[in-house]
Amino acid sequence: MKIDLQFIWTALIELLSVVPTTLAITAVSMLCGLAIGIVVALIRRYRVPVLNSVAASYVTFIRGTPMLTHLLIIYFGLPVIIDSLAVQFGWSFRSVSIPMIGFAYISFSITAGAYLSEVVRSGLQAVEKGQLEAAYSIGMTTRQAMGRIVFPQAFAIILPSLSNSTISMLHGSTLVFTVSVVDINAKSQIIASSNWKFFEAYIAAAIIYWGITILIERLSALLEKRINIYNRGGVT
Amino acid sequence: MIKLTQIKKSYGRHQVLKGIDLSVEQGEVVAILGPSGSGKTTLLRCMNYLERPSEGEITIDGFTVNCKRPSKSDIHALRKKSAMVFQQYNLFRHKTALENVMEGLVIVQKVPKEQARKQSIELLEKVGLGNKLDSYPSQLSGGQQQRVGIARALALNPKVILFDEPTSSLDPELVGEVLAVIRKIAKEGITMIIVTHEMGFAQEVAGHVIFIDDGTIVESGTPDELFNSPKEERTKQFLKRFTPDGTYSI
Amino acid sequence: MGQHPFDISYVFEYFVKLLPSLKITLLIVFSSILIGVVVGLLVALPRLYQIPVLKRFSQIYVSFFRGTPILIQLFLFYYGVPEVLKIIGLDISKTSALYFVILTYSLHSGAYISEMIRGAITAVNLGQVEAAYAMGMNGYQAFSRIVLPQAIAISIPVFANLVIGNLKDTSLAFSLGIMEMTGTARTIGALSQRFVEIYISLALLYLLISFVLQKLFVYVERRLHRHESDTMATQREHSGRRRLFHKFESISDIPSKEARL
Numbered sequence: 001m002k003i004d005l006q007f008i009w010t011a012l013i014e015l016l017s018v019v020p021t022t023l024a025i026t027a028v029s030m031l032c033g034l035a036i037g038i039v040v041a042l043i044r045r046y047r048v049p050v051l052n053s054v055a056a057s058y059v060t061f062i063r064g065t066p067m068l069t070h071l072l073i074i075y076f077g078l079p080v081i082i083d084s085l086a087v088q089f090g091w092s093f094r095s096v097s098i099p100m101i102g103f104a105y106i107s108f109s110i111t112a113g114a115y116l117s118e119v120v121r122s123g124l125q126a127v128e129k130g131q132l133e134a135a136y137s138i139g140m141t142t143r144q145a146m147g148r149i150v151f152p153q154a155f156a157i158i159l160p161s162l163s164n165s166t167i168s169m170l171h172g173s174t175l176v177f178t179v180s181v182v183d184i185n186a187k188s189q190i191i192a193s194s195n196w197k198f199f200e201a202y203i204a205a206a207i208i209y210w211g212i213t214i215l216i217e218r219l220s221a222l223l224e225k226r227i228n229i230y231n232r233g234g235v236t
Numbered sequence: 237m238i239k240l241t242q243i244k245k246s247y248g249r250h251q252v253l254k255g256i257d258l259s260v261e262q263g264e265v266v267a268i269l270g271p272s273g274s275g276k277t278t279l280l281r282c283m284n285y286l287e288r289p290s291e292g293e294i295t296i297d298g299f300t301v302n303c304k305r306p307s308k309s310d311i312h313a314l315r316k317k318s319a320m321v322f323q324q325y326n327l328f329r330h331k332t333a334l335e336n337v338m339e340g341l342v343i344v345q346k347v348p349k350e351q352a353r354k355q356s357i358e359l360l361e362k363v364g365l366g367n368k369l370d371s372y373p374s375q376l377s378g379g380q381q382q383r384v385g386i387a388r389a390l391a392l393n394p395k396v397i398l399f400d401e402p403t404s405s406l407d408p409e410l411v412g413e414v415l416a417v418i419r420k421i422a423k424e425g426i427t428m429i430i431v432t433h434e435m436g437f438a439q440e441v442a443g444h445v446i447f448i449d450d451g452t453i454v455e456s457g458t459p460d461e462l463f464n465s466p467k468e469e470r471t472k473q474f475l476k477r478f479t480p481d482g483t484y485s486i
Numbered sequence: 487m488g489q490h491p492f493d494i495s496y497v498f499e500y501f502v503k504l505l506p507s508l509k510i511t512l513l514i515v516f517s518s519i520l521i522g523v524v525v526g527l528l529v530a531l532p533r534l535y536q537i538p539v540l541k542r543f544s545q546i547y548v549s550f551f552r553g554t555p556i557l558i559q560l561f562l563f564y565y566g567v568p569e570v571l572k573i574i575g576l577d578i579s580k581t582s583a584l585y586f587v588i589l590t591y592s593l594h595s596g597a598y599i600s601e602m603i604r605g606a607i608t609a610v611n612l613g614q615v616e617a618a619y620a621m622g623m624n625g626y627q628a629f630s631r632i633v634l635p636q637a638i639a640i641s642i643p644v645f646a647n648l649v650i651g652n653l654k655d656t657s658l659a660f661s662l663g664i665m666e667m668t669g670t671a672r673t674i675g676a677l678s679q680r681f682v683e684i685y686i687s688l689a690l691l692y693l694l695i696s697f698v699l700q701k702l703f704v705y706v707e708r709r710l711h712r713h714e715s716d717t718m719a720t721q722r723e724h725s726g727r728r729r730l731f732h733k734f735e736s737i738s739d740i741p742s743k744e745a746r747l
Contacts (some may be wrong), residue, residue, distance in 0.1 A: 064696035064697060065689040066657035069657065069689040070689075072688075073686060080682060128324075131326060133322070136286060137315065138319060138388065138392055139340060139344040140340075140344055156330065167553075171554070172555070174555040185558060188561075199569045202561045202566070206550075214549070231329070
């Protein structure tokens with residue numbers, strides 16, 4: 001049996017139809033994850049009582065366990081919780097009405113939130129203390145100082161890490177096949193087994209993932225260049 | 237105008253400020269001298285609440301904050317009365333010189349953008365940086381950055397400007413340009429409190445000099461009194477160190 | 487699902503049931519990291535020494551393994567290697583899937599390890615090398631006595647993340663039918679229908695191993711950093727992440743698995 005180059009092309013074309021699914025999972029999880037991450041990072045920075053230790057355990061648990069286990073626990077555990085609550089409070093909502101992809105969104109956001117909280121935390125720490133002091137000295141409130149001075153600088157600092165995390169999420173999104181969502185990976189499994197051309201189908205999938213990865217890297221490099229204009233230096 | 241009553245500050249068991257009383261009149265320029273670790277910078281930072289005093293009372297322009305348990309809004313209101321020029325400049329790294337000066341006007345004082353822009357340009361011209369409006373801090377020399385820092389402080393039209401060793405981080409050849417700017421605004425009758433190591437400058441610009449050591453005010457008076465006929469032994473010892481190298485002249 | 491009410495006692499029961507499969511998981515982790523270090527070194531050398539053509543191969547190798555999901559890599563090698571070998575007349579279709587898993591994870595880790603090696607060596611302050619030359623060391627001495635020890639010390643946290651990342655990645659080996667921890671857990675789940683309990687057990691087991699590995703690396707790191715003052719060591723311990731940011735600023739693009747999910 002030889003490698004069927006023609007079929008790689010056919011598979012590529014077929015796979016394009018599910019690229020949006022993969023991208024949606026990646027984007028939604030990253031955005032919600034970033035929101036969770038910022039909240040968790042702030043809780044830990046300001047050492048909010050009780051919440052601080054909850055946040056710390058959350059981060060430790062997520063970072064110490066595979067993303068797959070998060071997905072499986074959410075997929076099987078969340079319906080139990082929702083349905084028992086629904087019975088108790090007489091809601092008409094039942095877990096069966098959650099679409100499969102919803103579990104992926106929820107679980108991956110939780111995963112990303114833990115990792116991104118560490119990224120955001122390191123970014124906040126990397127902004128010099130003097131920047132916050134200067135903001136206070138001109139009369140800014142904490143909210144203004146964080147929003148206008150600290151966060152924009154932290155964001156510029158963590159951009160490369162954010163890009164790495166996005167790529168990880170893109171690759172991690174392949175796990176959705178375990179909850180029957182058809183993304184690029186699941187689709188290539190289908191194409192592979194229905195045509196009995198496994199190698200070719202996965203080559204096509206690899207090409208697409210590789211391409212998207214490179215695209216994300218390029219875009220982030222471009223963005224970084226624009227955002228970091230203020231660091232280009234000149235006179236010392 | 238400014239009145240500090242029994243300001244105390246401790247880090248753990250170490251007491252940095254041991255009850256400082258100080259009052260500054262409108263338009264007065266006060267220089268605070270003292271060896272490193274004496275608490276002079278901490279005192280200055282307490283006035284802007286960048287450090288929390290453990291005890292005492294701070295009054296600026298009729299607004300009093302009791303440092304035992306100040307509310308957030310008290311601290312905020314107090315901060316709005318003063319502005320600070322930092323040793324490390326602390327310009328907002330992601331904003332241009334012009335944006336640095338405008339920031340406080342637009343965000344804190346809610347001045348319309350166009351007006352803030354006009355005012356800020358004037359101020360930057362005043363400190364000799366009219367040609368650097370769009371430069372980022374990383375593109376400016378230390379002396380230029382510090383001059384932007386001064387313009388940023390001036391923009392707020394504060395009751396008092398606090399200078400925290402404004403020339404200590406500068407290369408020697410850049411000290412002059414910054415001192416010249418401070419000298420210029422001192423003449424305009426703005427109240428200023430300057431922590432500095434530049435003895436000659438303190439003598440020339442300040443109307444009142446305070447010598448702090450070990451968390452207490454050892455001696456204070458006019459520059460002439462303090463530099464030429466210091467009463468306290470500790471003051472004499474401190475000043476002696478500056479005499480030989482000519483930084484300080486009699 | 488959901489027929490059984492959640493019962494915490496099963497979490498403990500399953501935890502014990504999962505323990506035997508720990509062997510396979512650790513076998514995959516350690517063998518692939520071991521081979522990965524060798525691969526990583528081989529891949530890093532052409533770029534460290536700027537060897538023309540080979541350098542390009544290294545780049546593509548690293549780009550591919552970092553640019554595609556490990557799950558895809560697993561399938562690609564599982565289905566691809568036999569096909570390719572068939573062309574040259576070798577039949578390995580009877581080979582156990584475990585070998586393909588170890589092969590994939592080795593090559594995958596190798597890409598990250600090569601980046602780690604490169605980053606760590608570049609991160610050693612040039613002044614250190616100059617000082618070594620200045621006191622009369624030759625290139626080999628300067629490298630082995632000055633650069634290498636420092637580079638290794640710098641790499642430990644990155645390496646720790648790689649190993650723990652690799653551990654977490656092994657959870658995908660079930661997709662080739664390997665009965666490591668996750669594979670076993672799925673079987674137990676299917677039989678008992680107590681999915682929530684079994685997957686919580688599974689997660690806790692991973693957490694335990696991650697924790698032990700983490701402690702182990704902190705211990706090693708502390709030993710390697712004996713030359714630093716105590717206060718520095720304590721700071722180091724308290725702020726693993728922050729240190730990564732400051733000390734490794736120049737190599738902040740070291741692809742730690744940790745930054746990956």
